[in-house]
Amino acid sequence: MRVLILTSKPREPDNHLLWEGLQQLADVDLHYVTKEEQRHLGAVLKRFDLESYDRVVLDLLFRHVSRHARLLSAIAGLVLYEEDACQEFIRSSRWFGKFSAFYRKVPQARVIFTGYRVSERFRALGVDACFLPKGYDSSKLYDTQRSRDIELGFIGRLASDAYEERRTFLENATAKFGVQTLRTSPGDEYREMLNRIRVFVSADIGLGEYMAKNFEAMACGCLLVAHRQGGGEEEALGLVDGENVLLYDDFAGFSAILSRLREDPSLGPRVSAAGKAHVSRFMDYWAQASHFYGLIAADCRPVVSKDWKAAVFCALFLRRK
Structure with missing residues (x-):
């Protein structure tokens, strides 16, 4: 399986071990995208021949990804990795109700959520929802056996x-x-x-x-x-x-x-x-890689056909330079 991964840089928590583990299981093309580049995600996507990948995984900030639903709705094999979607259900959050509104615009996308109940609630809303627990970077976080004060x-x-x-x-x-x-x-x-x-x-x-x-x-x-x-x-x-x-x-x-x-x-x-x-x-990111691979390997939903104007727009914008 050929997989394109676009992930944030810098990112907290740092999940590079998840992607490095996935590289042991698939042909992974990994790219780090700065916050400034994410503001212009369309230009980033134009760098790649997206049709040459079996899966396109976006591990990017929702506030930027959600602005590009029209472009993303044309990408086959799209996978979104989302750690903050619990805010969909928190009334005090600025993102209350915003996640589901976005997912309705990209119905072919598989979304990997890091909360079990969150994933179940989105599945009930018709999202192709999967669950993978939040992980941690074992190369940086471990017990040093020091005295605890x-x-x-x-x-x-x-x-x-x-x-x-x-x-x-x-x-x-x-x-x-x-x-x-x-x-x-x-x-x-x-x-x-x-x-x-x-x-x-x-x-x-x-x-x-x-x-x-x-x-x-x-x-x-x-x-x-x-x-x-x-x-x-x-x-x-x-x-x-x-x-x-x-x-x-x-x-x-x-x-x-x-x-x-x-x-x-x-x-x-x-x-x-x-x-x-x-x-x-x-929960070690490295240990989670095989589970992540299993989630993205399953067949994805097909891209929903659009009116001819939208189809032409996406074809022109997403084609390789």
């Missing part, structure tokens, strides 16, 4: 409107239990900070899926205490409460978990070790 910590954004419930929860957790909310630069600084945290407090409340930082924290040896998403999400991810993660449903449940950890000192190390082993097996 931050008992309860969180690293990440709080300012976005989409994270309103996260922000409220963590503010309360900080006031009552001293949870430290931190920000770092990507790369070494992020890895070292995760390795200082004993219990990573995740609050993906109202998002409908687990963010990548959950698995990054587990990979670095943190005990993950996370808000339960429900609806089959944990089962799809292989997360088992009390075995490889500790889950809460509300603030009272979170408080109860902290009490359990104080009463049973063996619980935290046992669960964190199992969590680290689990993500290493299933």
Whole structure:
């Protein structure tokens, strides 16, 4: 299978291992596209003979991709890799309802979502939806076996409107239990900070899926205490409460978990070790490559025929220079 991949540069989280793993399974033509180039995606697409590829995979920013539905609707074998589509269902997000509006314009596209329930909701809307969990870069994020001096910590954004419930929860957790909310630069600084945290407090409340930082924290040896998403999400991810993660449903449940950890000192190390082993097996980008290949190898929907003006426009614009 011949595959063209266009992916963002820079990209956080860095998923280069996913594409490098895929190169072991298919004939992959990998290109990194800057944010400025994504603003002019049509010009980028003109560089390639798109008909010579079995699949065209776009791992690009939705705000740019969504502006080019007319062009993308003419591409056979189009695959979209999307990590942020949960915002389709978050009323406070600027992207509320925008993803489904775009997907209706590219009905032939296969979309790989990183949330199980999100993928199911889009499938119910008629999207060719697949599920692949969010992954992590094992070449940069790992357990350094250092002494951990931050008992309860969180690293990440709080300012976005989409994270309103996260922000409220963590503010309360900080006031009552001293949870430290931190920000770092990507790369070494992020890895070292995760390795200082004993219990990573995740609050993906109202998002409908687990963010990548959950698995990054587990990979670095943190005990993950996370808000339960429900609806089959944990089962799809292989997360088992009390075995490889500790889950809460509300603030009272979170408080109860902290009490359990104080009463049973063996619980935290046992669960964190199992969590680290689990993500290493299933969420490492390199390990996910074979699953990704299986998702794109299945037959795609055909391009929907257009009126002759649109067909001529796309044929002229997308043909190779």
